Amino acid sequence: MGFDDIHNTGLVLGLGLSSDDHHHDQFEKGFEPSLTLTLSADQSVDHVYLQPQDSGGVSSPCRGSLKRERRVACEEEERQRMASRFFNEEDDGSNGRKKLRLTKVQSALLEESFKQHSTLNPRHKQDLANELKLRPRQVEVWFQNRRARTKLKKTEVDCEQLKKCLETLTEENRALQKELQKLKSLNFPPPLYMQLPAATLTMCPSCERVGGATTAATAGVGDNGSKSKPHFYNPLTKPSTAC
DNA sequence: GCACATGCACATTTTACATCA
């Protein structure tokens, strides 16, 4: 029996719990539901509802909600949820975690919806759930997993790009090293600035004025009234003929 | 400020299904 078949039976179970499973503490901490058979108002078949004995002391998120619309949706969702569990348990006697495989149509519609908006608002979630005959929680989970898959894919793509970038840079570095070796083998002395510490100032090649040992702080200061001061430059910070 | 509800990200578990020896 498929999920759609379950829906078509019109049999539902209700507990009046929250739509989010991780907010089902009350249920897990052991309040005891009772099983009753009731007739649904909107369907012609008998419905099975699981209802808690005590409706006063338990503060179910659905029950206590101020917003009636949300509560109704929440209760409906739970009825559906419990219905599927009920039938799954009947199917195989396991304790109820049965994985649903979405149909192609369902997946396609979810994908389409995801393309438009990667997040859900409650209304949209409910609409999709109705349309696809799924529980809102399933739609929500699908979107969560879908976002996770998108992110994973993007990470993989980024990783690939970084790998390529690394390869390119490694190649470039190799070529430069090769060139350097070549120059060395031709016995070219390295440029003057390579023989000196980076902060040391040297003679400006364009004006060929001789410089002394000065700090970088004094360099470039003397355009105004620097007649007698030497003209320095630092090729590491000013590699061009900027002076 | 506190409690609560809600939604999300993230990690993990579980399940369905495909492939292969």
Place this chain on the structure above:
DNA sequence: CCTGATGTAAAATGTGCATGT
């Protein structure tokens, strides 16, 4: 062909955090 082992994708679950009321 049948079957069990194995891998993978994805549905489902659990938890923590942020935010709004």
